[in-house]
Amino acid sequence: MTSTLIEAESPPPQKEPTKEPAKRRVGSSIRYRLKVILREPTTIIGILGILLFLYLIIAPVISLLADAFFVGQGDAHKAGAPVGSFTTYYLWRTFRSPIAYSMLWGPLLNTVTIAVSVIILSVLVGGTAAWLLSRTNIFARRWFATALIVPYMLPAWTFALAWTTIFKNRTVGGQQGWLEALGWSPPNWLAYGRLPIILILAVHLCPFVIMLFGSALRNLDSQLEDSAMMLGANRFTVMVKIVIPLMRPSLISATTLIFAKTIGEFGVAYVLGLPVHFDVLSTTLYRSVSSHQGGIAAVVAGVIVLIGAIAVWTDTHFLKEAKRFVTVGSKGSMDRTTDLGRWRGLATAGAGLFFVLSVAGPLLVLFLSTVMKLPGNFKPSNFTLDYWIGTDLPTIAFPNGVLRSPELWAATWNSLWIVGIAALSAGILGVLVGYIVVRSPVRFVSNFIRQVTFLPYLVPGIAFAAAYLSLFAVQRGPIPALYGTAMILILALMSEQMPYASRAGISAMTQLGRDPEEAAQISGAGWFTRMTKVVLPIQRGALATGILMPFISGIKGLSLIVLLAVPGTNMLPTFSLQLVDYGYTQASNAVILVICALAFFGTYFTQKLLKTDLAKGLGA
Structure with a gap:
């Protein structure tokens, strides 16, 4: 009876719910997502982009770093292992061997001390200039706002060549400098090495502080100062x-960028350090590659990459922290300037002196050196145009004037078409990257593309060149050896400039809504038609920025191409450097003036075309 009641009161057994509907819903959702993804080629293009950038950006860096752990050709006896086997020999030789100080630790110490000194000088001088331009009533403020940015437009080693023209002594051979010709021989510590490198890099990189710090000062609400x-x-x-705490993000950003630029700078250290055997990491890397010490070069390049990555990570970290320093104030309060009163003329004179020392003076020195037969002789009979348009000159390896030299025009043509193709490719890829990042429905694809195109910014130019040399110096699978061809220069220049081109494309695509493209799609336009007829015309400003800025940077850059260019692909920077090695001062200075003209007028017309102002942050 009891059992009967219990059975009666117990609920009837129920079947477990089937999982088939849930599985069908999941499968339907996956099929729908795949249908959406395959209907639009954005994701497919994104996957192809991932494969492309893995090969052009990730693979060279991995190949370079791998060279530090595997025995290279010619090192089997020294490493005590067969070629291609794993080894720690290069790490030991670079970090712990008796010559480790000359190979790494000494150049590293020189690099760090130079970078710290350059940061201090740049912040002091650039910060003062930024305050004068942003918050005071100095005379010709608008003109100075552009004039004091000009050092950033010129190759850094322009100033190194001007310095040697004046201060060079003959203890290392070659022509004498102007001061020695006038009767005073400058000591080596003044003519070469640490001091001139610091001064020149500080002058060249001051515009970073002027642009970043000046922009922050313009946006600072002066009512906060008035209230205090x-x-x-x-x-x-x-x-x-008040002011310094609010300026901290811009100052940290400027200092980290200066630090990253300094550790990768090659031209200045080469011109001023080589005569007295003063090495920094970039020149040590160059010498290791030139002497076919691939394993040592890989370790040194890895150190440079690590330092650059730390610097950029620091910058990124503090940019995120910048949200804590946002102020809210009226626009009118931002535009008020300080009346300098009787100090106005002196402040203007100081800004003028900086312009003379950083721009007008070096360019004038270089030009005068190209029209002098003998350095430092200012008699009218000593001036000539032979080094520009003359023939049968006493310089054996360079018998004609610069403008009559076929080598100059060949190097100019190589610079224009190689850099032009690389810049055009970078600009188009930059817009495509922006389109993929903003439009792709697959988050992994967009995030990976965004990050991988930023990676070259972490790698200084000469280390990136060493990475390309490591990967493309020999045939790998179906890809032939590219070293010695123009293709390796195009690929390296294009990849190095992707951080700038991709950021221009991402920024522009973020501001472009879907409406124009959807309207074209409703009208029956395919993806390629929408890109060429709708997206690219609307984004022509971003495309122009992504092309012109890499072009200007590539024309004047030396650190990247110095390891990759060969006589058949000689470009203007490497051609000028060769003339420096020959000791042909007049000819090398003339070539650098040609580069300066291309870089300056390229930047100027870029600003006019894009209706932007470099002084307000175009180059920052």
Whole structure:
């Protein structure tokens, strides 16, 4: 009876719910997503882009770093292992061997001390200039806002050649400098090495501080300063307690960028350090590659990459922290300037002196050196145009004037078409990257493309060149050896400039809504038609930026191409460097003036075409 009641009260057994409908829903969802993905080629193009950038950006870096752990040709006896086997020999030789100091630690110490000194000088000089241009009423403020940015437009080693023209002594051979010709021989510590490298790089990189710090000062609400002064704070207290804390993100960004630029700079250290055997990491890397020490070069390049990555990570970290320093104020309060009163003329003279020392003076010195037969002789009979348009010159390896030299025009043509193709490719890829990042429905694809195209920014130019040399110096599978061809230069230049081109494309595509493209799609236009007829015309500004800025950077750049160019693909920077090695001062200075003209007027017309202002952050 009891059991009967219990059975009666118990609920009837129920069947477990089948999982088939849930599985069908999941399968339907996956099929729908695949249908959406395959209907639009954005994701497919993104996957192809991932494969392309893996090969052009990731693979060279991995190949370079791998060279540090495997025995290379010619090192089997020294490493005590067969070629291609795993080894720690290169790490030991670079970090721990008796010559480790000359191979790594000494150049590393020189690099760090130069970078720190350059940061200090750049911040002091550039910060003062930024304050004068942004917050005071100095004379010709608008003109100075562009004029003081010009050093950034010129190759860094322009100033190194001007320095040697004046201060060079003959203890290392070659022509004498102007001061020695006038009767005073400058000591080596002044003519070469650490001091001139620091001064020249500080002058060249000051515009970073002027642009970033000046932009932040313009956006700082001056009512905060006024309020503090009304409460009794003096100007020093306002500067320490209000202005500097609010400027901290821009200052840190400027200093980290300067640090990253300094560790990868090659031309200045080569011109001023080589005569007295003063090495930094970039020149050590160059010498290791030139002497076919691939394993040592890989270790040194790895150190450079690591330092560059740390610097950029620091910059990125503090840019995220910049949200803590946002202020809200009226626009009118931002535009007020400080009346310098009787100091106005002196401040203007200081800005003018900086322009003379950083731009006008070096360019004038270089030009005068190209029209002098003997250095430092200012008699009218000593001036000539032979080094520009003359023939049968006493310089054996360079018998004609620069403008009559077929080598110059060949190098100019190589620079224009190689850099032009690389810049055009970078610009188009930059817009495509922006399109993929913004439009792709697959988050992994968009995130990976965004990050991988930023990677070259972490790798200084000469280390990136070493990576390309490591990967493309020999045939790998169906890809032939590219070293010695123009293709390796095009690929390296294009890949190195992808951080700038891709960011221009991403920024522009973020601001472009889907409506124009969807309207074309409703009208029956395919993806290629929409890209060529709708997206690219709307984004022509971003495309122009992604092409012109890499072109200007490539024309004047030396660190990347110095390891990759050969006589058949000689470009203007490497051609000028060869003339420096020959000791042909007049000819090398003339070539660098040609490069300066191309870089300056290219930048100028870029600003006019894009209606932008470099002084307000185009180059930052």
